[in-house]
Amino acid sequence: MRPYLGLFRRELLLAFRQGGEIGLALGFFVLAVVLFPLGVGPEAEMLRRIGPGIIWVAALLAAVLSLDRLFAADYADGGLDLLALSAMPLEGAAVAKCAAHWVTTGLPITLVSPFLGLLVDMDWYSISILIIGLLLGTPALSLLGGIAAALTLGARRPGVLTSLIVLPLYLPVLIFGAGAVEAGIAGGGARAHLLLLGALSLAALPLAPWATAAALRQALD
Amino acid sequence: MTTVGAEPGELAAERVACRRGDRPIFSELSCVVPAGGALVLTGANGSGKSSLLRLLATLLRPADGRLLWDGRPVTNDLGSYRSRLHYLGHLDGIKPALSVRETLEYGARVRGTELPQIDRALAAFALERLADWPCRWLSAGQRRRLALARLIAAPAPLWLLDEPTSALDSDGERRLLAAIAAQREGGGGVVVATHQPLPLDGAESLALEDFESAPDDPLTDF
Secondary structure, three states: OHHHHHHHHHHHHHHHHOOHHHHHHHHHHHHHHHHHHHHHOOOHHHHHHHHHHHHHHHHHHHHHHOHHHOOHHHHHHOHHHHHHOOOOOHHHHHHHHHHHHHHHHHHHHHHHHHHHHHHOOOOHHHHHHHHHHHHHHHHHHHHHHHHHHHHOOOOOOHHHHHHHHHHHHHHHHHHHHHHHHHHHHHOOOOHHHHHHHHHHHHHHHHHHHHHHHHHHHHHHO | OOOOOOOOOOEEEEEEEEEEOOEEEEEEEEEEEOOOOEEEEEEOOOOOHHHHHHHHOOOOOOOEEEEEEOOEEHHHHHHHHHHOEEEEOOOOOOOOOOEHHHHHHHHHHHOOOOOOOHHHHHHHOOOHHHOOOEHHHOOHHHHHHHHHHHHHHOOOOEEEEEOOOOOOOHHHHHHHHHHHHHHHHOOOEEEEEOOOOOOOOOOEEEEEOOOOOOOOOHHHHO
């Protein structure tokens, strides 16, 4: 476990010391949600209806915005060579990096989401479903995002390419995440949606690092 | 199956070839680095010194031939082979936001080293007073010293060093030579790619020739 924890700890140190990167994703998430009521109007009924979707879309885009810090710096400064020659397989390194990405992106987004839920007039029951949904779904965002971040290493415009690759992969998370809140509001029960969100993250845990590692090996060659 | 390298701690490259795209970098290249030995790679820019080092580090796959460690193909147990080598390339992987000590600790941790020799590594390259400095404050020479100090912090029997003296002052070079001598005395092997002559006792030398590596059509190629 020492190499995994070593990499995880270093990623957290870098993220917190270069705090702008966490703040950027979080600031984008908050601003994107705050801008919607200004654009569509302050009507509470409409905000309540579209609010969960807005928050989920903003969470997805904020996650995409932060993906470039996953592997790009290590690719540029030779750190990827050290990882490839470390005591852990690249699949394990991908898991450790995605875990740190989730702690510094998915978790802050989840923690801030109740305040944004109140902003779009969601009730506490809906907000509780939103929080559980984000907790279950955001790990999948980090894991799937790792694939796109690794695939675009060395590309001329990696940011745009990453978005094009990863956003379609995020669709199931968006559908079940926003759907969970809507189902809860409609009284149909959010359990099935939340279970599917958890299943998506669990399925991504063994599969996404494998694809990410293959892309990293390609980048190293 | 013939094996060139059969001694413990011996690295052998057997008729290896390297290609980048359609272009050959080198081919039919064989060399041996015995335990305690040193191999100095020389050659013009683009002759394939760095590619050979990356190939020996298994960061590049050989187009042909094979690598042997202790007489066995390294592909039999890639993880075990990699755990026995240190590769220092042109890029050092040093993060500006980490301190010198944290950089060494991280390097040792990801290698799975149980007892990292951080203080010894700092002393070997005169980095003690910089131990708590963030790496963004380091000069190019100090960064190179830090990258080299990783070799000491997490010992490994094989060092693959690409232009290790770049940016080093005379004291840094002297410390590098002392580290290499200690590595060899301890039974470790060293492969160095360099443009500058390095006074390594009893080192073998391998001059790589320019292998017609220029692209046919550079404009379309890039």
